[in-house]
Amino acid sequence: MFAPSIHLPRRKTRTLEGSPWVRWTLVTVALGFLAVFLVVPLVAVFSFAFQKGWEAYLTAIAEPEARSAILLTLMAAVIAVPLNLVFGLAAAWLLARFRFRGRALLLTLIDLPFSVSPVIAGLIFVLLFGRQGWLGPLLFEHDIHVIFAVPGIVLATVFITLPFVVREVLPVMQTQGSDEEEAALTLGASGWRTFLRITLPKVKWGVLYGVILCNARAMGEFGAVSVVSGHVRGVTTTLPLHAEILYNEYDFAGAFAVASLLTLLALVTLVLKKYVEWRSEAS
Amino acid sequence: MSIIVKQLTRRFSPGGSPAVSDVSFQAPAGAITSLLGPSGAGKSTLLRLICGLEVPDVGRVLIDGLDCTALPVQKRNVGVVFQSYALFRHMTVRENIAFGLNVRRLPRDEVEARVDEMLRLVQLEALGSRHPGQLSGGQRQRVAFARALAIRPRVLLLDEPFGALDTRVREELREWLHELHERTGLTTLLVTHDQQEALEISQHVVVMSEGRVAQAGSPEDIYDRPASPFVASFIGGASVLRGHVLEGRAALGSLALSVPAAAREGEAVHAFVRPHDIKLARSVSAAGAGERTPFMGRVERFKPVGGFVKVLLRMPSGDEVTVQVPRSEFEALGVVEGDAVRADVLTASVFVGDYAI
Numbered sequence: 177m178f179a180p181s182i183h184l185p186r187r188k189t190r191t192l193e194g195s196p197w198v199r200w201t202l203v204t205v206a207l208g209f210l211a212v213f214l215v216v217p218l219v220a221v222f223s224f225a226f227q228k229g230w231e232a233y234l235t236a237i238a239e240p241e242a243r244s245a246i247l248l249t250l251m252a253a254v255i256a257v258p259l260n261l262v263f264g265l266a267a268a269w270l271l272a273r274f275r276f277r278g279r280a281l282l283l284t285l286i287d288l289p290f291s292v293s294p295v296i297a298g299l300i301f302v303l304l305f306g307r308q309g310w311l312g313p314l315l316f317e318h319d320i321h322v323i324f325a326v327p328g329i330v331l332a333t334v335f336i337t338l339p340f341v342v343r344e345v346l347p348v349m350q351t352q353g354s355d356e357e358e359a360a361l362t363l364g365a366s367g368w369r370t371f372l373r374i375t376l377p378k379v380k381w382g383v384l385y386g387v388i389l390c391n392a393r394a395m396g397e398f399g400a401v402s403v404v405s406g407h408v409r410g411v412t413t414t415l416p417l418h419a420e421i422l423y424n425e426y427d428f429a430g431a432f433a434v435a436s437l438l439t440l441l442a443l444v445t446l447v448l449k450k451y452v453e454w455r456s457e458a459s
Numbered sequence: 460m461s462i463i464v465k466q467l468t469r470r471f472s473p474g475g476s477p478a479v480s481d482v483s484f485q486a487p488a489g490a491i492t493s494l495l496g497p498s499g500a501g502k503s504t505l506l507r508l509i510c511g512l513e514v515p516d517v518g519r520v521l522i523d524g525l526d527c528t529a530l531p532v533q534k535r536n537v538g539v540v541f542q543s544y545a546l547f548r549h550m551t552v553r554e555n556i557a558f559g560l561n562v563r564r565l566p567r568d569e570v571e572a573r574v575d576e577m578l579r580l581v582q583l584e585a586l587g588s589r590h591p592g593q594l595s596g597g598q599r600q601r602v603a604f605a606r607a608l609a610i611r612p613r614v615l616l617l618d619e620p621f622g623a624l625d626t627r628v629r630e631e632l633r634e635w636l637h638e639l640h641e642r643t644g645l646t647t648l649l650v651t652h653d654q655q656e657a658l659e660i661s662q663h664v665v666v667m668s669e670g671r672v673a674q675a676g677s678p679e680d681i682y683d684r685p686a687s688p689f690v691a692s693f694i695g696g697a698s699v700l701r702g703h704v705l706e707g708r709a710a711l712g713s714l715a716l717s718v719p720a721a722a723r724e725g726e727a728v729h730a731f732v733r734p735h736d737i738k739l740a741r742s743v744s745a746a747g748a749g750e751r752t753p754f755m756g757r758v759e760r761f762k763p764v765g766g767f768v769k770v771l772l773r774m775p776s777g778d779e780v781t782v783q784v785p786r787s788e789f790e791a792l793g794v795v796e797g798d799a800v801r802a803d804v805l806t807a808s809v810f811v812g813d814y815a816i
Contacts, residue, residue, distance in 0.1 A: 355545035358512055361532045362539040363559030363610060373558075377549045 221439050224432035236422075236433035241410040245418035245434070248326065252401075252414060253394040256333040260390055264341025265383065269375070271342075272349035289338050298332055298403025305331075324406030329414065332400040337390045344386030348379045381456030388452065392445040396438055460523040460613050460646045462486040467508055467518035478504040480670040482518070486614075486663065491640055491647040493657035495681075496667035497693065502650045503618055505667070509648065510537045510616050522613055538607030538645075542619040544599045546591040552578070552602050553587040559610035577605040580639070597628040604639070614646045621656070633660055654694050658682060666690050684808075688729070691808045697731035698780040699814050700807075704728055709809050712776040714754035716804070722811045729814035730807045734783035738803040739770065739792055756780065758798050761789070772802060 226233055236242060271283060289297060303309045305322035315322060322328045356378065360370040376383075398416040405412045413421060415438055423431035463485050470477040479501040486492035494502040507513040509520050511532030519528045527535050547555050556577050560570045578584045581601040591599055600620060607615065620636075621629040637660050640647055651657050657664050658678040666673040666681060666689075673693075674686040685691035692699070702711035709716045709728040716730060756772035759779070763769075768789040770782045782802065784792070794800055 353543075355541055355543050356547055359539065359541060359545040359606075360547075360558065361512065362510055362535075362537065363606070364533045364536070364562045365558070366533060369562065374547060 218439065221432055221435050224428060225436040227432070228429045232429050233433045233436075236427075236430040237437065241413070242418060242430075242434060244410045245413050245415050246437070248329065248412070249395050249414045251326070252330050252333040253391055255330050256337050256394045257387060257391050259334055260337055260341050261383070261387060263338065264345055264386060264390075265376075267342045268345035268349055268379075269371075271346055273354060286339050286342050289336050294336060294397065294399030295403055297335055298400035301328055301331055301335070301400075301404050323404055324408065325412060328404035329401050329412060332404045333394050333397055336397050336400050337394045340390035340393065341383065341386035344389070345379050345382045348382035349375075352378055381452055385449065385452045385456070388445055388448050392442065395441055461488040461521075462492075462509060462614055462646060462648060463521040463524075464505070464509065465519045465521070467505065467515045467520070469504055469508055469513060469515050477501075477516075477670050479508065479515075482667075482670070482672055484665045484672055484675050486646060486648050486665075488523075488646050489644050490662040491649055491660055492663040492665060493661040494648065494650045494665050494667060495654060495657040496652065496673070498652055499669075500667040501670040502652075502667055504670075506539075506616050506618050506648065506650050510539050511535045536610065536613050538610060538612030538615045540600070540603045540607050540615070540617045540620045542622045544591070544603045544623075546599055546602055546606070548591050551588050551590055552583065552594070555591070555602055556605050556609050559606065563610070573609055577609045580608065580642075581605045596624050597632060600624065600632060601635075608643070608645075612645070614648065615643075617647065617649045619650055619652070621653075622651075629656075636660060658694075666693065668693070683806075685731070688731070688810045688812075688814065691731040691810070695733045696781070697733045697808075698778070700730045700732060700774065700778050700780065701776070701814055702728055702730075704811075712754055712774045712778070714804060716807055716809050718809055719811055726811055727813045728809055728811055730809045732780060732804055732807045734769070734781045736805045736807065737780070737782045738805065739782060739784055739789075739794070740801040740803065741792060741794065754802055754804070755799055756802050758794050758796055758800060760796055772800070 237246075267282070267286065271279065302323055304311055305315060305328065306312050307316060307323075309323075312323075320327075322331070356374050357370050360374045361367075365373065395414075396416060397414075398420075401414055402417060402420075405414070405417055407413060407417060407421065409421065415434055419431050419434040419438070422434060465483050467479055467482045468477055469479040482501075482505060494505060496502050504513060508515050509522075511527070511530065515528065519526055521527070522535065522537070547558065550558070553574050556574045557570050560573055565573070574587070575584075578587055581604055583598060583601055583605070586594065586598065591602065594602065603620075621632050624632065633656060640660075649657070649661060658681070661678060663675070664678050664681045665675045668689050674681060674690045676684075681690065682694055685694060691697055700711040700714065702709055702714075704710070704718055704722045704724055704726045705715070707718070707724070709718045709722075709730060711728070711730055718728060722728060754774070756774050759771040759773045761768050761770040763786060766786055767783050768786055770784060770789070772780045772782055774780060780802070792800075
């Protein structure tokens with residue numbers, strides 16, 4: 177029997193950190209890249225928006241067409257986000273808790289809006305509901321307007337933002353397992369009560385994160401909405417479409433004023449996202 | 460409030476081997492019954508079938524004489540403690556314990572009183588406002604017990620309740636569970652892979668292997684009269700000796716033991732010998748052991764483990780036998796590696812047939 181005394185060398189390991197030279201080069205490259213591609217455009221948006229001063233900025237935002245664009249954007253988000261929240265929770269629950277035929281297919285289909293070009297997504301709806309589309313004649317007979325009208329914009333937005341909540345909630349549900357739910361069931365709780373009192377609190381930060389991303393995309397979507405919108409000014413133009421129209425009419429201050437609203441939304445989203453990440457790590 | 464299980468079968472994939480296969484047993488009212496077996500024996504599945512988290516393909520579950528096979532888990536009123544604790548991590552200890560009571564819509568003051576009672580029972584009065592994340596493993600497990608007991612369950616089902624804890628805490632909680640059971644008298648079913656645990660705290664043991672019941676009986680029955688080679692090898696860390704039936708006795712090297720009545724002359728037999736069922740002696744001449752049957756072995760190696768010395772003997776036949784000798788006894792014996800010793804077998808379980816692992 178002997179007690180070995182081992183003295184580990186107290187040399188600082190630099191294997192992973194590398195030399196200061198490498199570190200500073202990487203930092204410079206990363207920051208330089210961010211400056212060129214993110215900070216400069218951000219500053220540009222606001223400086224163009226305020227080119228003609230505060231009053232011109234406020235006029236551009238307050239004019240009726242801009243106001244209707246803001247309302248339409250909010251409406252699309254207010255409908256799309258809750259729908260995708262409910263669908264996302266149901267689908268995540270289904271995919272996390274059950275093994276069934278077609279599960280892999282469902283997972284793939286949920287990613288479809290991410291993998292398909294937004295313009296194609298818009299075209300799908302035109303082909304379905306347009307005058308020449310499958311359901312077009314039937315809808316026309318009953319005087320229901322989907323394409324080049326508000327319902328089309330809402331449909332396209334729902335489609336484009338479908339994956340966000342599922343994709344954020346599913347991994348959280350999978351890592352947390354279903355032990356607590358089973359315990360709740362043995363204590364007499366119904367399935368619904370278990371979902372509300374146990375599952376939802378467990379995944380709430382994932383849900384919130386998904387909702388924030390979903391909302392940002394719903395308000396910012398351009399491609400799919402552009403195809404189904406028909407660009408009827410003041411009726412079927414969302415904020416991104418309105419900015420494009422103003423830009424094409426060489427009203428740069430107006431276009432950037434509208435664009436600055438969307439940029440602010442992006443910044444608010446980033447702050448909220450960071451906060452949610454911080455809270456979910458803390459809990 | 461006995462638990463009776465009749466011909467339960469549960470298959471997870473069609474055509475695959477069943478996780479639980481034609482299992483029948485009875486957990487007597489007011490006793491602790493252990494479901495003992497290696498991992499993958501189907502113990503946890505059986506527990507889930509009894510509490511209703513799984514539905515059997517075939518068979519019935521009776522609690523207190525009532526058939527509850529078709530009853531959903533919420534209606535069975537059984538207390539379940541999971542190995543992973545499964546505490547609600549976003550709730551305090553009090554809220555955890557109160558959950559099942561609030562589900563039953565008990566008046567608030569009654570809920571509070573019951574929670575206080577449970578906290579006293581598990582000796583965690585001071586920690587009611589903590590969250591599970593702020594508790595030690597042993598404390599969490601006690602909260603899980605309190606939560607399961609708060610609903611006044613008809614029976615208590617424990618799935619490896621101490622499996623995730625270190626040895627010292629395990630032993631403390633085992634003692635605590637024993638006292639708890641004395642006080643509540645609740646019919647308890649304990650799933651464990653730890654034979655020490657099963658033999659120590661239960662009045663009835665059901666040994667399981669590959670989805671089936673290998674043997675059911677009192678701890679003494681299981682230990683002293685194993686019904687099959689599996690039980691004999693699983694319980695007590697026995698060594699195997701191989702031989703044949705010769706003149707009506709099991710001839711295992713230089714050893715001859717009595718055989719089961721059904722054995723025919725010349726048939727292969729094997730015997731299980733527990734490490735402490737062998738006494739070592741220095742020479743052959745110091746016999747006079749009466750009924751005991753001595754055999755010769757060579758000390759291959761030995762290792763002191765706490766108060767005992769573990770000795771590995773090599774038989775002339777080539778079989779290896781592990782013997783456990785109290786340290787003082789071994790020192791008095793004064794043998795070293797390579798020495799020949801005489802070994803008296805106090806008791807052994809003999810089975811007919813060839814031994815295959």
